[in-house]
Amino acid sequence: MHLRVARPIGEEPLKWIKGHPDADLIRLRGFLDSEALCMLGPQAIAEVLVTKNYDFIKPPKAAGFLARVLGNGLVVVEGDVHKFQRKHIQPSFNFRHIKELYPIFWRKSIDVVERIKADLFDEVSKTPPGVSELSFWAPKVTLDLIGIAGIGRDFHTVIHNEDELAQTYEKIMEPKFEIFLLFSLTVLGARWAMKILPTNVDRWLTLQTDKLRHLCRQFVVDKKRLMKISGEESADLLSKLIQSNNFSDDELVDQVLTFLAAGHETTSSTFEWATYLLARHPEIQSRLRKEIREHLPPGISPDSEDIDLGEILESMPILNGVCSETFRLYPTVAQTLRVAARDTSIMGYPVPKDTLIAVPIYAVNRSPKLWGPDSEAFDPSRWIDRDTGKSNNSGGAVGNYSFMTFLHGPRSCIGQGFARAELRALVAAFVGAFEMDLEDENYRPLRMGVVTTKPSKGMPLKLKVVGDWSKAH
Numbered sequence: 001m002h003l004r005v006a007r008p009i010g011e012e013p014l015k016w017i018k019g020h021p022d023a024d025l026i027r028l029r030g031f032l033d034s035e036a037l038c039m040l041g042p043q044a045i046a047e048v049l050v051t052k053n054y055d056f057i058k059p060p061k062a063a064g065f066l067a068r069v070l071g072n073g074l075v076v077v078e079g080d081v082h083k084f085q086r087k088h089i090q091p092s093f094n095f096r097h098i099k100e101l102y103p104i105f106w107r108k109s110i111d112v113v114e115r116i117k118a119d120l121f122d123e124v125s126k127t128p129p130g131v132s133e134l135s136f137w138a139p140k141v142t143l144d145l146i147g148i149a150g151i152g153r154d155f156h157t158v159i160h161n162e163d164e165l166a167q168t169y170e171k172i173m174e175p176k177f178e179i180f181l182l183f184s185l186t187v188l189g190a191r192w193a194m195k196i197l198p199t200n201v202d203r204w205l206t207l208q209t210d211k212l213r214h215l216c217r218q219f220v221v222d223k224k225r226l227m228k229i230s231g232e233e234s235a236d237l238l239s240k241l242i243q244s245n246n247f248s249d250d251e252l253v254d255q256v257l258t259f260l261a262a263g264h265e266t267t268s269s270t271f272e273w274a275t276y277l278l279a280r281h282p283e284i285q286s287r288l289r290k291e292i293r294e295h296l297p298p299g300i301s302p303d304s305e306d307i308d309l310g311e312i313l314e315s316m317p318i319l320n321g322v323c324s325e326t327f328r329l330y331p332t333v334a335q336t337l338r339v340a341a342r343d344t345s346i347m348g349y350p351v352p353k354d355t356l357i358a359v360p361i362y363a364v365n366r367s368p369k370l371w372g373p374d375s376e377a378f379d380p381s382r383w384i385d386r387d388t389g390k391s392n393n394s395g396g397a398v399g400n401y402s403f404m405t406f407l408h409g410p411r412s413c414i415g416q417g418f419a420r421a422e423l424r425a426l427v428a429a430f431v432g433a434f435e436m437d438l439e440d441e442n443y444r445p446l447r448m449g450v451v452t453t454k455p456s457k458g459m460p461l462k463l464k465v466v467g468d469w470s471k472a473h
């Protein structure tokens, strides 16, 4: 089988999974007859990600490029450095800390709902009356959320865009063809070619990332000083890392950059996909709205001592089913890659050092063998136990390696709990407040992007405000 770049990412492996349902592992012939492997089944996936995890690393050139932006944070480091960082960062993401973040998630979710409402019929709005472009609002609210809940800084990008740190970060992350070219040439080992091309993007990136690091460093130093003076305990992840005393200022900066990059676009595009699925399934949307309004009556305050917002949101079966189904059908990291760090084996087959290995997250999440004949249908009820009516964790799939969105093993997404909590709050606030339809009912977005994917032409939604429910919160 030949390895070729197919867009959108993941469609090709899904064909292989359907065509070879019993294959765990497929050998691919790549560029200049090089060989690569694609993991299709649970046993191969378990070996690469869990039991032999440290035999496989991220492709070094791609990780090197990411490190230019993220520094040596958790996403890019390997081996003992990774083990050390993971061990000391994990406690900040434990479920008790995530619970503390729910009021923050809720307040911002309500804020963005109110902003969208105000913009809906505003004469200066760029969208037609009654229509909102969610791909404009979603990255703003998730940047604000990772700002407050991740590092304890409210960027206020939902209201305006005046924070220098957020502005610099957004500039770097803006999709630009030249950056994609630089990334591709770096991965192919031909970064030198940038020198003969009529672009100074390489130098521009260095200047911007230097500036971003400088701003983050200043922020970390100020925050540490303030924490010392006030002695106050904050709920954000960075405060927990500072309190743990395991990281130098520079290492804290690496993690700040990592949290911003890993926790921003991933959740924003998942939020967009959730609204797409709900717009296409109005009956599920109505049932979800009913559940939200029953569990979150107007007037409850996220700060009240008497309510546990986390417990409420986590106990809502339709909400959780909708979120899990969105994560499953539209994993924003659609595929990831590994390289054998040494001569090793998978399922007894020898795998020479440097072999490239694809982990097709999107395809496995839609495998009919693992999820049944309706594997590609949006069905939140598969996450609800028929007898008890409560949420289940498996979605009814076969085995432990069917849901791949956050990967598995020591390099699985450390932010999974954070992302789930954030999506619950965003979807509940949005669906509680609006009835939604696609602006163009025939719109079928493609998944666009390389590292993370998002809807190809944004998410224009026709919105109808349903009562004054959100204002009351």
Ligand code: HEM
Pocket (backbone or CB within 6 Å): 074, 075, 076, 086, 150, 258, 259, 262, 263, 264, 266, 267, 270, 331, 332, 333, 336, 337, 405, 406, 407, 410, 411, 412, 413, 414, 415, 416, 418, 419
């Ligand atoms: C929809 C939301 C998200 C998705 C789909 C997602 C997915 C993933 C995936 C697939 C990986 C593994 C990548 C690889 O090893 O190739 C990963 C790693 C990671 N994610 Fe997430 N992520 C999400 C949200 C977040 C959030 C909110 C944060 C932080 C607040 C975060 C922080 C990280 C970090 C630090 C790693 C590296 C973990 C390690 O290597 O030990 N992610 N994520």
